[in-house]
Amino acid sequence: MWSDDDVRDAAAEWTWIPDGSRVHDDELLIVQRPAWVGGHVAVEGVRSARPASELIDRAATVASEWADDALEWAVSDRDDPALDAALLARGATLMEQLDVLALPLDRALGLPAGAGARRVATRDDVLAVGRINTAVWANAEPDEARIAEVLREEQEGSGFRILAELDGEVVSTGGVTLAPGPRGTVARLWGAATLEHARGRGAYRAVLAERLRLAAEAGATLALVKGRIATSAPILTRAGFRRYGGERRYRLPL
Known part of the structure; x- marks a missing residue:
């Protein structure tokens, strides 16, 4: 039932916004999560074709207005490849690498x-x-x-x-x-x-x-998970999950 594109679309729709988060939602989806999960500001989605440098400037402005000294950024395989390079050029560090994995139930x-x-x-x-x-x-x-x-x-x-x-x-x-x-x-x-x-x-x-x-x-027919390459992804693969893409999370000091 589930094509590869279906799985990737389902993964692209998945953003975790806990109750109590502050949200900025226009060309960028920016979330400041509540204190019980660290309270950090993170870009969780890009809905713009503007140059990566301009998007980073915009996100950094929002994070600074929200009194954070760093900005996390989730970059998926569907995003502009220039975004990874632009974040690294600004001094961002790679926090973790994730595999998008799925299994029919x-x-x-x-x-x-x-x-x-x-x-x-x-x-x-x-x-x-x-x-x-x-x-x-x-x-x-x-x-x-x-x-x-x-x-x-x-x-x-x-x-x-x-x-x-x-x-x-x-x-x-x-x-x-x-x-x-x-x-x-x-x-x-x-x-x-x-x-x-x-x-x-x-x-x-x-x-x-x-x-x-x-x-x-x-009643679910598909299990979807973003597994850390260094820990859970190998276990999930052995259990039958298949990889459909990847995601990187960066931390950019402000």
């Missing part, structure tokens, strides 16, 4: 031996997710308002979060957002994180398997 993955996974449903579960994200991503621990917000999101049915355990310890998490796509519902996989001492033991794959199972039950 027509088969299940088995849980690794010794690993268990479950859907987030309680306050303690949200706190467990927060502890993992603090350890891995340096996110702020969730306060009571954030805990209530996550539990509300879990009840709304537009997505879910998963926790995985090894030997009775919660060590890994990951989320899913269900979104419309050109050929049906897309399961956008995001936020996978595993505590360092538990890596390489199947916890990430347990989170992945449960996310795919629940997404298929919810």
Whole structure:
């Protein structure tokens, strides 16, 4: 059902804008995320054929007005190739490289031996997710308002979060957002994180398997993920995901 162009279109429609973000949306989509995920300003989309240098100037102005001292920028394979070179020429550094990966949801993955996974449903579960994200991503621990917000999101049915355990310890998490796509519902996989001492033991794959199972039950026909080349992308490829493009994220000091 899903052509290569369909998958790429679905990936191009995916931008994460958490509740509480500040958004500038014209020829550039610029987002300042809330403090619990760092509060940084980032360009998440380009809708202009203007020269790269002019776009960088415009984004830097917005970031400075929002009192940030750096600007992150997501550049996809669909963007003007000159943008990468222009950012590097301005002194930007490459933060991470991502593969755009997808898998039709027509088969299940088995849980690794010794690993268990479950859907987030309680306050303690949200706190467990927060502890993992603090350890891995340096996110702020969730306060009571954030805990209530996550539990509300879990009840709304537009997505879910998963926790995985090894030997009775919660060590890994990951989320899913269900979104419309050109050929049906897309399961956008995001936020996978595993505590360092538990890596390489199947916890990430347990989170992945449960996310795919629940997404298929919810009617999704495609799983889509932007996997880090250095960490999750090889695991996803071994699980059957196929690459459809790439994305680079840069950090430009202002």
